[in-house]
Amino acid sequence: MILGYNYNKTTGVITYNIAGTDLTLSVTGATTVSGFDPAELDVHSSPTRTSSTFARNLDQTNMVLDLDGKERKKERKKERKKERKKERKKERKKERKKERKMPDYKIAIYPNPTSDILNIQTDAKINAVSVVDLTGRKQAVRFENNRVDVRNLPAGTYILNVETENGISTEKFVRK
Numbered sequence: 475m476i477l478g479y480n481y482n483k484t485t486g487v488i489t490y491n492i493a494g495t496d497l498t499l500s501v502t503g504a505t506t507v508s509g510f511d512p513a514e515l516d517v518h519s520s521p522t523r524t525s526s527t528f529a530r531n532l533d534q535t536n537m538v539l540d541l542d543g544k545e546r547k548k549e550r551k552k553e554r555k556k557e558r559k560k561e562r563k564k565e566r567k568k569e570r571k572k573e574r575k576m577p578d579y580k581i582a583i584y585p586n587p588t589s590d591i592l593n594i595q596t597d598a599k600i601n602a603v604s605v606v607d608l609t610g611r612k613q614a615v616r617f618e619n620n621r622v623d624v625r626n627l628p629a630g631t632y633i634l635n636v637e638t639e640n641g642i643s644t645e646k647f648v649r650k
Contacts, residue, residue, distance in 0.1 A: 580596065580597070581594065581595070581596045581598075581636055581638075581643045581645065582594075582595040582596070583595070583634060583645050583647055586647045586648060587647065587648035587649065587650045588624060588647065588648070588649060588650065589625075589649070589650050590623070590624065590625045591621050591622070591623060591624070591625075592621070592622040592624055592634065592647055593620065593621055593622075594620045594621070594622065594634075594636060595620070596620075596636070596638065596643075598638035598639060598640050599638060599639055600617075600620060600636060600637070600638055601637045601638060601639065602617075602637040603615070603617045603622055603634065603635065603636050603637070604634075604635045605622065605624070605627070605632050605633070605634055605635075606632065606633045606635065607630065607631075607632055607633075608630070608631055608632070608633070613627055613632065614626070615627070622634065624647075624649050627649045628649070629649055629650055630648070630649055631646065631647075631648050631649075632646070632647055632648075632649060633645070633646055634646070634647055
């Protein structure tokens with residue numbers, strides 16, 4: 475907030491302009507504005523007018539008091555930093571959501587559970603498949619004509635990753 479100050483040397487009248495409102499005070503009746511902390515002021519003085527409404531003559535001294543002193547500047551800097559951090563967090567959340575987004579195409583696997591062959595049904599062309607056990611180890615399987623041969627896998631639960639031109643889909647299946 476900017477506080478405009480006009481002192482007329484001839485009449486002794488002090489006029490303050492606070493947030494667009496003029497207040498005229500006599501020297502003996504001058505008071506301070508609520509919340510006014512002189513320690514947080516930067517004072518700028520000029521022999522020119524602070525606004526077009528003040529008369530211009532050599533008998534006047536005009537001042538502008540900047541109430542956004544060092545402490546307010548620090549506070550604004552913290553607010554901007556906090557806002558940037560909030561924006562970055564929002565962007566990261568948006569990116570994670572985009573990464574987690576399920577593909578817009580359908581993949582079905584059957585039969586599940588299976589003992590030998592796992593069929594993959596999809597409209598998209600399958601580029602590659604991989605099977606991973608629950609400890610994260612990749613398992614060797616044969617893939618041909620949208621069919622995965624799982625006969626050589628021990629009984630258990632597995633993850634099937636299907637890569638198509640649309641992305642990667644992950645399905646869980648049980649080998650009995």
